[in-house]
Amino acid sequence: MVSSPAQPNPTSARAARFExxxxxxxxxxxxxANTHLGFIGGELARRGVRLAHQATLTDGADDIAAQLRVSWARADVVLVTGGLGPTCDDRTREAAAAALGEELVFDAAIERAIAERFARFGRPMTPNNRQQAMKFARGEVLPNPNGTAPGLWLARDGKVLALLPGPPSELRPMFADQVAPRLARLGLLAEHELWAQFRTAGIGESALETKLQPLFAPHGAALEVAFCAHDGFVDVRLASSDGQLTLACLESLATRCAALLGEDFLCHGRDSLAEVCASLLREREKKVAIAEAATGGLLAAAFAGLCGACKFFAGGVVCCLNEAKQELLGLPECLLLQHGAVSEECAVAMATAVAEKLGADYGLAVSGGAGPVGTVHPFTPAAPGGNPVGAMYLALHTPHGTWAKKVCWPGGSTTLKTRAVNAALDWLRRELLRAPVSAPVAGERVAAG
Amino acid sequence: MVSSPAQPNPTSARAARFExxxxxxxxxxxxxANTHLGFIGGELARRGVRLAHQATLTDGADDIAAQLRVSWARADVVLVTGGLGPTCDDRTREAAAAALGEELVFDAAIERAIAERFARFGRPMTPNNRQQAMKFARGEVLPNPNGTAPGLWLARDGKVLALLPGPPSELRPMFADQVAPRLARLGLLAEHELWAQFRTAGIGESALETKLQPLFAPHGAALEVAFCAHDGFVDVRLASSDGQLTLACLESLATRCAALLGEDFLCHGRDSLAEVCASLLREREKKVAIAEAATGGLLAAAFAGLCGACKFFAGGVVCCLNEAKQELLGLPECLLLQHGAVSEECAVAMATAVAEKLGADYGLAVSGGAGPVGTVHPFTPAAPGGNPVGAMYLALHTPHGTWAKKVCWPGGSTTLKTRAVNAALDWLRRELLRAPVSAPVAGERVAAG
Structure with a gap:
């Protein structure tokens, strides 16, 4: 898979500039939303090319031509998305031809394909569709099985220009099936992933860098490290764009980072906290149930959305009101009155009750209150003692006991909820890591899928 | 609110070039995902400025400085996001200072704020955080209540440079609370939206255009209309960028569209379906309860996340498994065995049971199953008769009866869930529109907040 004649020399592949x-x-x-950057950037990156520059331009022909001249002068590969359609604001072909001094010619085969597509869907082909049948005289056509406008490909002066349609449903298959293979054949793109990425939780970005520095330092400038913080976890990416460190070396380094980080290491790759918890639950043949107030259903949705959730997710209760806590979970009214809904006692009772009610081994609970910033939380009455806005109690019920902890973060309501969901999942994950894995039954595959 | 001395002339506001x-x-x-373009582009557009150019750059100091020189030379306002954090790949401050010939100075107040933030969360402040305390000698600091790195503001030569933090939870409030007001004070941005937008539900984009065309036609080219379809609703935007139609005229046109659309009109502006339902529930002093399988908590979260949810949201149950439906809602096992979990009967029983259990006037239920595309839904056993993947039953319990309907859409799992949530909310909305509004109690404000 790694070495084929078409496999580019990593050095030459990385030296090419893509825009x-x-x-x-x-x-x-x-x-x-501009999803093209994420898609194309990711596709290129995994194959050893870091996109050097991305720009979003207006539909104006002058803007397009001006940026194309700049990009064509400094880059080896210029990929352009959008502006290939039939309407008057689709000016990419003409602007590109003007900027690069190329001639556009009519291509009868393209027009036939467009006409056939209209016929297939029983719609009339309006005359403005004809402009989509123009191609570069010295270029190639990239057929579009998912839309009318084909892509255009021009290879000149050792450089490549590819014009691609804007709709993601047309662009993505065209890139994967036609553009990437052509670039690989020209030695401009590798055919397999060339970096190592891992995910951590429970440790901040700056503390993480400080902790891992001793492992990174010996590699000096040959190793490129990037950190990307999310609400509750941090991604770390190890690369070596000059090819001094092999992929095997980067992966072995990631493994040593994992060992050093211990429980703060979440996974290699990009699995979510819920996915990691799901794997651990499956391995241990355990189930979790959810009771939530402030997160209002998001914690349950994190599990319910996973494949095969019935194996490890017993169900959930969204109980912002005391009445719901009493009715659905059987919490005693006196507990809620004495301690308040935003309390350690209430969170513990919620986690225990939902696990027992649904026959789950683990129960995760989030009490109130992630209200809008600057207001008292609207749906969870404050405890008599009072709690600051944004304060919540998490509780974890396990086969060995039940614990609660108070958490408090700054930030808007959405951030707070994401952090609460991630903190609850991370707590469950750490607890599961300490629980023994079930012995595999003969002939049955126990590991997570 | 509209006319203040700082209110820019729309023409001059549009003449300023933003990058x-x-x-x-x-x-x-x-x-x-690069969500900054969508957020900032949208914020500017609604206030009369069309972003002229957007570029994504590497973290390399040379790249940043080179693009900043180009953008600073041709633009009036340059907004920069990211690269202000504490790690070695955060080089925006230094690169900007180099490109613009500005001096960076240490600011003790920033360092104190960062140290206080670390102390508040009980974490040690590592030395690499200190680089976040640098500011332009001639510039201002934009405090960051949601993170460590403050923003930086530089006004020079009649131009503005703003450096903003990368995490959206830090950038968005900083832009709204600090950057936009400053730009408005400088006459570079309008203080209110310059277009009329409304939202519709239950009618497709092309049918909507056809229906509204008679209202739009008389205005000819002076009126710009844009449609934007989402999963279950469509936004319509009315603008007049040459200023021929006033904002009042656009708003009056939107009101006539509302009258023509009847129940398919959702709201002026951008309120979510859940917000509209919440307003209707409040006006009628009614509550809703949720029972969901396929949407796994997302429908409950749509209500729980709203301000004052305890007034109209009684609670929810996430019951993907039959055991959870029996245990939490008291559904009879024989009903589940005879009709299956993905059935009209089960959905009706879920909606009724959750409403009765929680004392709610309305009950909304979503039965299975939005599994991964191409697989049998993993957590909801199929009915004996069998249902296609992506088929779900929605049920609505009201004071006057309970109904169910089958829905089935193409698309991936995430899209399916969003559509199911929106279809359920839109059903509730239409039912509520027909229910009488409670008479306001003297001295009490009944309208939604």
Whole structure:
């Protein structure tokens, strides 16, 4: 898989400069999310190419031509998305031809393909579709099985220009099936992933860097390290864009990081906290149940959305009101009155009750209150003693006991909920790591899928 | 609110050139979605500014400085996101200072704020955090209540440079609370939205355009109309960028669209379906309870996340397994065995049971099963008769009766869940529209907040 004649020399592959131009007023106006950067950037990166630059331009022909001249002068590969459609604001072909001094010619085969597509869907083909049948005289056509506008490919002066359609459902298959293989054949892209990534939880970005520095330092500038913090976990990526460190070396380094981090190491790759918990639960043949107030269903959704959830997720209760806590979980009214809904006692009772009620081995609970910033939490009455806004109690019920802890973060309501979900999942994960794995039954595969 | 001395002339506001530079290898590598373009582009657009250019750069100081020189030369406002953190790949401050010939100075107040933040969360402050305490000697500091790195603001030569933190939870409030007001004071941004937007549900994009065309046609080219379809609702935006139609005229047109659309009109602005339902429930002094399988907590979260949810949201149950449906809702086993969990009968029983159990006036239920595409739904056993993947039953319990309907859409698991949540909410909304509004009690404000 690694060494084929088409496999590029890593050094030459990495030396090529790639730029991505995403066109469209709707992107600049914030009406459509620009998902092309994430998709194309990710596809290139995993094959050893770091996109050097990405720009979003208006649909104006002058803007497109000006940026194309700049990008064509400094890059080896220029990928352009959008502006290939039939309407008057689709000017990519003409602008590119003008900027690069290329001639556009009519291609009867493209027009036939467009006409056939219209016929297949029983719609009339309006005349403005004809502009989609133009191609570079010296270039190639990238057929579009998922839309009308084909892509265009131009290889000149040792450089490549690819014009790709804007809709993701058309662009993604065209990139994967036609563009990436062509780039690989030209030695501009590798055919397998070339970096090592792992995920950590429960340790901040700066403390993480400090802790891992002794492992990174010996590699000096040959090793590139990037950290990316999320709400409750941090991604670490190890790369060596000059090829001095092999992939095997990077992966072995990631494994040593894992050993040093201990329980703060979440996984190699990008599995979510819920996925990691699910794997651990499956391995141990245990189930978890959820009772939540402040997170309002998000913790349950983290488990319910996973494949095969019935194996490890027993169910959940969203009980912001005391009445719901009493009715669904059987919590005693006196407990709620004495300690309040935002209390250690209430969280412990919620975790225990939901686990017992649903026959689960583990119970995770989140009490109130992630209200809008600056207001008293609206749906969980404060405890008599009072709790600051954003304070919540998490509780974990296990076969060996039940514990609660208070958590408090700054930030808006959405952030608070994400952090609470991730903190609850991470707590469960750490507890599960200490629980023994079930002995595999003969002939049965126990590991997580 | 509209006319203040700081209110920019729309023409001059539009003449200012805005550029956005989003920094970070993680964006170019496709590891993190670039949501800054959508957020900032949208915020600017609604206030009369079309972002002229956006570029994503590597974390390399040379790249940052080179692009900053280009953007600073041609733009009036340059907004930069990312690269302000404590680690070695955070080089925005230094690169910007180098590119613009500005001096960076240490600011003790920033360091104190960072140290206090670490102390508040009981974490040690590592020395690498100190680089976040540097600011432009001639610039201002934008305090960051949601993270360690403050933003930096530099106004020079009639131009503005703003460096903003990368995490959206830090950037968004900083932009809204500090950057936009400063830009408005400088006359670079309007203080209110310059377009009229409304939201519809239950009608497709093309049918909507056809229906509204008679209202739009008289305005000819002076009126710009844009449609944006989501999973279950469509946004319509009315603008007049040449200023021929006033905002009042656009708003009056939106009101006429509302009258024509009847129940398919959701709201002016961008309220979510859950927010609209919440307003209707409050006005009628009614409560809703949720029982869900396929949506796994997302429907409950849509209500629980709203302000004052205890007034209208009685609670929810996530019951993917039959055991949970029996234990939490008291559904009879024979019903589940005879009709299956994915059935009209089961959905009706879920909606009724959860409403009765929690004392709610309305009960909304979603039965299985939005599994991964191409697989049998993992957590909801199929009915004996069999249901296609992606088929779900929604049920609505009301004071006047309980109904169920089958829904089935194409698309991946996430899309399916969003559509199911939105379809359930829209059903509740239409039912509530027909229910009488409670008479307001003297001195009490009944309308939604």
């Amino acid at each position: 991505l131009l995403t066109l469209g007023d709707e992107l600049l106006l914030g009406l459509t | 956005l530079l989003t920094l970070g290898d993680e964006l170019l590598l496709g590891l993190t």
